[in-house]
Amino acid sequence: MDLGKSGLRFTWKGPLYHVGQIIYEKLDRAMCNDIWRLEFPDAYMKVLARVEFSDHHPLMITLDPSTNRKEEKKFRFESAWIMNDTYQNDKRIYMNLKQVKEDIKEWKEDTMEQIIRRKRKIMTEMTDIVKKKEVIWYQCSRADWLINRDQNTKYYHMKVITRRRINKILMLQDLSGH
Numbered sequence: 001m002d003l004g005k006s007g008l009r010f011t012w013k014g015p016l017y018h019v020g021q022i023i024y025e026k027l028d029r030a031m032c033n034d035i036w037r038l039e040f041p042d043a044y045m046k047v048l049a050r051v052e053f054s055d056h057h058p059l060m061i062t063l064d065p066s067t068n069r070k071e072e073k074k075f076r077f078e079s080a081w082i083m084n085d086t087y088q089n090d091k092r093i094y095m096n097l098k099q100v101k102e103d104i105k106e107w108k109e110d111t112m113e114q115i116i117r118r119k120r121k122i123m124t125e126m127t128d129i130v131k132k133k134e135v136i137w138y139q140c141s142r143a144d145w146l147i148n149r150d151q152n153t154k155y156y157h158m159k160v161i162t163r164r165r166i167n168k169i170l171m172l173q174d175l176s177g178h
Contacts, residue, residue: 001037003030003061007047011057030061053130 014023030045037043040063048058 001032001034003032003043003045005030005045005047008049008057009047011047011059013050013055013057028056028059030059051127053127053134 010024010026011028012025014025032040032043043061043063046060046062048060050057
């Protein structure tokens with residue numbers, strides 16, 4: 001049974017053709033059986049943004065949608081509060097809010113900005129590692145072919161015969177149709 005999805009519509013992006021069109025397809029899916037679906041009734045698949053070294057979009061299966069809830073409504077000061085009898089028009093609230101703002105800015109600079117910089121560095125390293133791994137797998141596949149090519153002689157011979165038949169010119173026709 002298909003888990004369903006959210007996020008981007010397609011999971012694969014093809015090459016750019018000579019007419020300037022790119023093919024997009026939904027090739028990747030997340031499947032489960034009935035037992036698993038009963039165990040995780042709220043699970044779904046999310047299609048993430050594509051990374052530069054792959055033509056497929058990464059997929060993320062989320063088991064509990066509560067972890068992806070939208071942010072709670074932001075705190076906003078309401079002018080009507082001033083009209084309330086319990087509100088005291090003094091500088092204590094203003095000064096406290098100003099201090100909180102400064103503390104949060106300092107905390108953000110100390111922690112969150114460092115985390116963002118580390119994430120960028122790690123993503124760059126990960127991209128490099130994946131590219132190197134793809135080169136290694138490509139080389140291994142070439143080495144396997146060099147070693148095992150004699151085992152597939154009949155297959156490759158049929159490929160050559162088929163290609164030769166397709167490329168063979170049987171007759172020519174001039175502009176008048178003769």
